[in-house]
Amino acid sequence: MRLPSKPESLFWAILAMVMLLTACTMNNNEDDIWTWGNYPELGTGPVEFKVVPLEDGTFNEITPMGHMNLPQHPIPTSAGGFSFLSNGYSQPVKAPADGVITAIRYTHVFNVDGTKSFPDYAVRIYHTNTFITWYDHLSAIDDTILAKTGTLAEGWTKAYVPVKAGDVFGKTAASSEQVTGLGMYAYDKEKTLDFINPEKYGPFGAHAVFAFDYFRNDIKTQLFAYIKRTAEPRGGKIDFDVAGTLSGNWIVEGSNVISSPNPWNYWLSFSYDMYYPESRRISIGVELGTTIGKSNGILTQPVEGPDYTAARTGSDPVRYKLADAMEGLSSLPATSDIKYTLLAQVVEENKIKVELFDGNIDNPSFTENAKYYTR
Structure with a gap:
């Protein structure tokens, strides 16, 4: 719709x-x-x-x-x-x-x-x-x-x-x-x-x-019979939070998504397509997207990178190489589709450090553009 x-x-x-x-x-x-x-x-x-x-x-x-x-x-x-x-x-x-x-x-x-x-x-x-x-x-x-x-x-x-x-x-x-x-x-x-x-x-x-x-x-x-999604639950799923991992929704540390006039700006989500739950999505909100000039944020899909639950509290940073994604499209992006690189680390059970880079970066390191997110 x-x-x-x-x-x-x-x-x-x-x-x-x-x-x-x-x-x-x-x-x-x-x-x-x-x-x-x-x-x-x-x-x-x-x-x-x-x-x-x-x-x-x-x-x-x-x-x-x-x-x-x-x-x-x-x-x-x-x-x-x-x-x-x-x-x-x-x-x-x-x-x-x-x-x-x-x-x-x-x-x-x-x-x-x-x-x-x-x-x-x-x-x-x-x-x-x-x-x-x-x-x-x-x-x-x-x-x-x-x-x-x-x-x-x-x-x-x-x-x-x-x-x-x-x-x-x-x-x-x-x-x-x-x-x-x-x-x-x-x-x-x-x-x-x-x-x-x-x-x-x-x-x-x-x-x-x-x-x-x-x-x-x-x-x-x-x-x-009118629902395109065939996976269970047929009505979809929106809650993917797993404590101590990247999986689920995150909010820019210190922001207020209830009282802010622009609450959508502060979110980051490690989740899945509404129709094809085998297709991973990393939805990058305005605050993080703006760091590379994407003022409306970006819906992306990992081409490379571990399962969201594999990154755990205290582990080393993990790297995701990302392609653009379209809702409702089950696709298998290739290396040639990579447009962005995301570096993420679970620093506490419900706190992560992330940074977004423009382009296909093999060995990124955190810079002053990194942001902290909490739940």
């Missing part, structure tokens, strides 16, 4: 797996931007989805979790959802299960060349106090919902609008120039991913689950 290229909202400054919700008028003041809400009437636990949000024949692929796209998605994200066929635009979007719409975001996004602006909405549904879904890149909110929320201002509007499974709450993107799919995310507070420090991912990110796992079995079987 291709995302818009020039967002106007601060929302786009936050990783897709970190949902920031700004406070507006509501009768539940506990439900603010950094906490889970408290709706006693909803109970707890996951729910079973009984309705597909989009009509059959409007989409041709369901994307797993693990999307990476520099600069704004430098680590594997929980961004999964539907990719449209040509008739997938301006189509109704339905609630998959009963719940309550508690927040709606209204902003604008631009097309790739920045010449057109499109209204763009996101909707959050609490199905229980511990299980929510999230829908991104709508072109409109249904009138039945607006009748209860009133006119939406730019930014986040809090709401309390009960919906039943099958109720229409919005429409898909109006044009491929807005976006080519519908993001559908799910977060289960009772499950926590294997990140070294889950709190680094905000209140929701470390609780990301694959939404399509929660459909009724007969529906799930049909939907999984």
Whole structure:
């Protein structure tokens, strides 16, 4: 699913797996931007989805979790959802299960060349106090919902609008120039991913689950036929942290990826392709990329270099020779494809020293351009 290229909202400054919700008028003041809400009437636990949000024949692929796209998605994200066929635009979007719409975001996004602006909405549904879904890149909110929320201002509007499974709450993107799919995310507070420090991912990110796992079995079987990834788990994987090794996500030492206006800048990830988990990826965020003039960061794949878990605390620096990578492409790059060299050392259990070099360097050594990362 291709995302818009020039967002106007601060929302786009936050990783897709970190949902920031700004406070507006509501009768539940506990439900603010950094906490889970408290709706006693909803109970707890996951729910079973009984309705597909989009009509059959409007989409041709369901994307797993693990999307990476520099600069704004430098680590594997929980961004999964539907990719449209040509008739997938301006189509109704339905609630998959009963719940309550508690927040709606209204902003604008631009097309790739920045010449057109499109209204763009996101909707959050609490199905229980511990299980929510999230829908991104709508072109409109249904009138039945607006009748209860009133006119939406730019930014986040809090709401309390009960919906039943099958109720229409919005429409898909109006044009491929807005976006080519519908993001559908799910977060289960009772499950926590294997990140070294889950709190680094905000209140929701470390609780990301694959939404399509929660459909009724007969529906799930049909939907999984649209997933290109054949490896298990079919819904993808985003948590690769292994303490004392390079594997997983890292943050520039001393930076704050929660409160910074540009949190994506500070990440580095030793992970794997969302479709082909045998294909290694080293996603180099803006801070490290800029040291060799790559101001948007770089998604790369190792041509040479050890397994991520082979580099351990106190071991000598390891060298990776890197080629450019493309998401969803299982390739075997050759020596002639090498464009960069990365030197990395695990100096403490959750601290590494890295340096990026332009070109194919046989015997690199750390210089003053090296950076320290922590988790």
